[in-house]
Every structure is written in C-alpha cells, then in structure tokens.
Amino acid sequence: MTAMPGPRRRTGSSVPQPALYGALALTALFAGWWLATAIPGVVSPRVLPSPLDVVARFFFLAIEPFSGSTLEGHAIASLTRWLIGVLAALGLGIPIGVLLAWLPPCRAAITPIFELLRYIPPFAWVPIAVLWLGATTATQALIVFIAAFPACVINTQLGVSQVEPILLRAAKTLGAGPWTTLRRVVLPVAAPSIFTGVRIAFGNGWMALVGAELVVGKQGLGFLISQGQINDSVATIFVGMMAIGALGAAIDALLQRAQRVILPWKTASVRPLE
Amino acid sequence: MTTSDPSAQARATPKMEARGISKTFHTRAGDIVALDRCDLAIGQRDFVTVVGPSGCGKSTLMMIAAGLDAPSTGEILVDGRPAGPAGPQRTVVFQRFALFPSETVAENIAFGLRVAGIDRAERDRRVDEQLAFMRLAQFRDAYPHELSGGMQQRVAIARALVVRPEILLMDEPFGALDAQTRTVLQEEVSRLAREMNYTVMFITHSVEEAVYLGDRVVVMSARPGRIKRDLAVPRDAAWRGLEIEEASNHADFIDIKREIWELIRTEIVRQ
Numbered sequence A: 001m002t003a004m005p006g007p008r009r010r011t012g013s014s015v016p017q018p019a020l021y022g023a024l025a026l027t028a029l030f031a032g033w034w035l036a037t038a039i040p041g042v043v044s045p046r047v048l049p050s051p052l053d054v055v056a057r058f059f060f061l062a063i064e065p066f067s068g069s070t071l072e073g074h075a076i077a078s079l080t081r082w083l084i085g086v087l088a089a090l091g092l093g094i095p096i097g098v099l100l101a102w103l104p105p106c107r108a109a110i111t112p113i114f115e116l117l118r119y120i121p122p123f124a125w126v127p128i129a130v131l132w133l134g135a136t137t138a139t140q141a142l143i144v145f146i147a148a149f150p151a152c153v154i155n156t157q158l159g160v161s162q163v164e165p166i167l168l169r170a171a172k173t174l175g176a177g178p179w180t181t182l183r184r185v186v187l188p189v190a191a192p193s194i195f196t197g198v199r200i201a202f203g204n205g206w207m208a209l210v211g212a213e214l215v216v217g218k219q220g221l222g223f224l225i226s227q228g229q230i231n232d233s234v235a236t237i238f239v240g241m242m243a244i245g246a247l248g249a250a251i252d253a254l255l256q257r258a259q260r261v262i263l264p265w266k267t268a269s270v271r272p273l274e
Numbered sequence B: 001m002t003t004s005d006p007s008a009q010a011r012a013t014p015k016m017e018a019r020g021i022s023k024t025f026h027t028r029a030g031d032i033v034a035l036d037r038c039d040l041a042i043g044q045r046d047f048v049t050v051v052g053p054s055g056c057g058k059s060t061l062m063m064i065a066a067g068l069d070a071p072s073t074g075e076i077l078v079d080g081r082p083a084g085p086a087g088p089q090r091t092v093v094f095q096r097f098a099l100f101p102s103e104t105v106a107e108n109i110a111f112g113l114r115v116a117g118i119d120r121a122e123r124d125r126r127v128d129e130q131l132a133f134m135r136l137a138q139f140r141d142a143y144p145h146e147l148s149g150g151m152q153q154r155v156a157i158a159r160a161l162v163v164r165p166e167i168l169l170m171d172e173p174f175g176a177l178d179a180q181t182r183t184v185l186q187e188e189v190s191r192l193a194r195e196m197n198y199t200v201m202f203i204t205h206s207v208e209e210a211v212y213l214g215d216r217v218v219v220m221s222a223r224p225g226r227i228k229r230d231l232a233v234p235r236d237a238a239w240r241g242l243e244i245e246e247a248s249n250h251a252d253f254i255d256i257k258r259e260i261w262e263l264i265r266t267e268i269v270r271q
Helices: A017-038 A051-063 A071-102 A104-118 A122-133 A137-161 A165-173 A178-215 A221-230 A234-262 B008-012 B058-066 B105-115 B120-133 B149-161 B179-196 B207-213 B251-270
Strands: B016-027 B030-042 B047-051 B073-078 B090-093 B167-171 B200-203 B216-220 B227-232
Touching (some): A017 A051, A051 A071, A051 A234, A071 A104, A071 A137, A071 A221, A071 A234, A104 A137, A122 A137, A122 A178, A137 A178, A165 B090, A178 A221, B030 B058, B030 B073, B030 B227, B047 B058, B047 B207, B058 B167, B105 B149, B120 B149, B149 B179, B179 B207, B207 B251, B216 B251
Parallel strands (some): B047 B216, B090 B167, B167 B200
Antiparallel strands (some): B016 B030, B016 B073
C-alpha cells in the first residue's frame, strides 16, 4: 500500500507543450495580420485595419462613448442580458430535466412539445419577442433563454437517467428518502453531464444574444458592431468582434475552473490506491 | 456433522423470517417463477449463507428480504412483525459495491448516519471506528474510483455496518473481486462475524465460501427457487478461525462441502 497521493501534478516543471504551441500560432497570426496591413497596396485599411489601429480604437472606445456607451458599457449591457437569460434557463431547465428523467408520464407529455420548439432557431423568436416585450432587456434575455434552455434540459435528463439504479437502491437501504437521494446521489452523479449542458447553454446563449443585438436594441456588443458597420469603422467592428470572442472564451474558462471546485471527485487522481 | 433441525433455535424468535415467498416475473415469453414458496428463518446472530445454482433466485430472495423488491406472495417479518419498506434496519452489501462516486470514503460511510440525523461528533466517532475496524483509515478522504475493488467493498461493508443494522444482507459481495482479494475479505468477514456477532444473510455461489462463513448453509434448488436443504455448520468446528486455505483441507470441512456440492450438482443436472 502506498500513501495517499497529493493533488495531481503537471508533468514536469517546464511550460506545457500545448500552451507553447498555442502561443506560437497566435503570434504567427498577428504577425501575418500586421504584415498584410503594413505593406502598402496589399490590403486596403477599409477592408482590414492594422492591428495597431485596432488597439488604438480599443483604447478610444474604452474611454469615449460610441453609440451611447463606452466599450465597457456595451459589454456590461450584453453580459447583464446574457446572465438573466442563462440563469433563467438553468433555473427552469435543470428541474425540468430531472422531472423528465424521473417521471415517464411527464416525459411522454413534454417531449413532443419540446422537440417541436427545439427546432425553431432562437433567432426566429426575435420578431415575436419584440412584439411581446418591445425592444427591452427582457426581449434580449428571452432570446438568450431560448438558446440556452434546451441544452440544460437535455443534458440534465441524460445525466439523471444514467445514474445507476443500484445507487438508488443503496441509498434506500441506508434510509434515504427521495429528496435526500436526489440531492446527495442523483444530482452529484449527474453533475458532470449537467455541467456539460451548462457550458453548451452558456455558449449558445452568448451567440444568440449577439445575433439579437445586431437587430434589436440600443446597447450591447452586437449593437456596437452594427454601429461600426453603419459608421464605416472597420476598426470598431474588429474591437467589438474581439471583445465578443474574448468574453465568450473567458466565460467558458471560468466555468471549467468552477467545475474543478464543484466536482472535485471528477478531477481527482484516477490512479487506483491499494 | 449436521443436526437434524438446524433452525430449531431460530424458531423461537427469529430475527428475520421469510414466509411463503414466491416471485413471478411477467415477461413477453410468459411468466417465469423465480421463487416458489420459500420459508427461511434467521435467528438472532445467525450467519446464514445461501447457495444455489445460478439463476435459482437467491439474489431475488435477498432483494425481497431487503425490501427492495416486492414478493408476489408471502411476507418478510423482522422480530415477528412485517418488515415494511427498505431501510437501515436491513442494510445491503451489493456485489458491485454501489458506492456514491461523488463522496469520499468517510462521506460514504457517514451517509446512513447523516440521513438518520445523528450529530456530527457522534458521526465522526462512529465513522472513525469503522475506518479502523475495516482497516481503511488511510483512505478516509479518497474517492471510490481511486480505490481497488477490494477496498471499495470494504467501504461498502463499513457503510452498511456503521448504522448498526438489525440484519446485514450481503449479495455475492465478493463475486466481482479477484481470487486473492476475495480470500482476504472472506477471512475478514469471518473475523467480523465472530467478533461482532452480527445477524447476516449472505448470498454466494461458492460452496466453499458458504461453508467457511456460515453457521447455517441454505441450499436452494434450481428455478423455480425453493429452499432445498438447511444445514448447520457447528460454530466450534475444529477449522474455525483458520485461514480459508487451511480450513478447506480439514476433513470435516471437506465432508460438509461435498454434501452441499452433491445437492447442487443434482440441481444443475436436473435443470
């Protein structure tokens, strides 16, 4: 028998290879971009601004309001709507997923409706959402909700239905009622699948939001890039697009980090001990 | 070696009693009678092993005894009263461990205590006691998937014992383990049975295991499962306390084992 292992260590102390390659590729991309714009006559700055122009535009937008808000203002507007939409999707989607997995009649009743609605793209809801709610935060949040909801439901249902029946029996013989079993056995065991659903939902919600902002509203990163187009400012469009990409990636990175905290048993060492 | 009526002392006030248990499964191919009027009384502190050819319904009998499955006819009594739904009065050790993967060893063991609302200090004390008893102390904070099969089954046994069940039900608990680990755990459970005097119903398909562990060996018939024979194995047999390897070389041990094996062989042939 060996002693308990410590937390999993990275292999060696050198920089992990994937990170190195990633950094190299990014550097190459920016170098190519810069070269293409630095050599006169290759690309027009109206088609592709130089990286330096984009950086300058970034600082300008961060300080000076453009189309009503600074860059931060647009980003916060987008994040707020997104958060409302995805939280509503989680709050409703996870319990419904559990119900669908646990109660066959419930599943039989809801599944056809759900399957029908699922194939209406979030974007197709924009006109009706505007009619119902006007050009408000609620409209945007509703589009986010519609984009995020199915992933929450489907992955929760999948995770819950994959919990081994023997675990439920074990909980029962130890005196656990349905509520305790749900909280201490079913949800933790289904959590990795639920978490995958949440990640997909967050991503889908973010993408749908930016799309909705292109056509509705007076604030937000999607609105910012559409204003860049109207004002013929390619650099603004670039700043907006990069902000959308960076925030989306940051959200996912945060979620992955959260997973390690919330699901320690999924990331613990997989080496058998004896 | 075997007494004429081994369940005599159990008859007074059986700890647990299966009365006329039958179980029929309805399938598309027709009805399958898994159990046919099984009667079995388990006395206080009896260690009863149940053997039988595979498919004889012994696991079904245990699930019914645990309250996890309903009999088609008959009833389970504990202390002479209907046993009711599954609960910590009858805990189960399953063949496939059934540990909660998201909880550490200590949390798994404490599960039943927390459900019962036992306060933290008492819980910790009893979990520590079980960890020491099952030689798991150093794995306290490990997760099940970090443990070998043998270690996982020790955790499952500790989890079932810590709630102090009236009767411990074990469903082929060593069936999924390799031969060496199985031997070690058989000896451990034998030690546990002698030291703690638990009332145990233990399902197995190994005749050797049944004889080594049981005070009584119940032999079941091939499907439909019936109780075919109920043999006592004296607690004071000369080989008690020996390691299984040595014990199984004892003449007395070999005699009982042969007797049981003959019963099972006829059942398999009959099938």
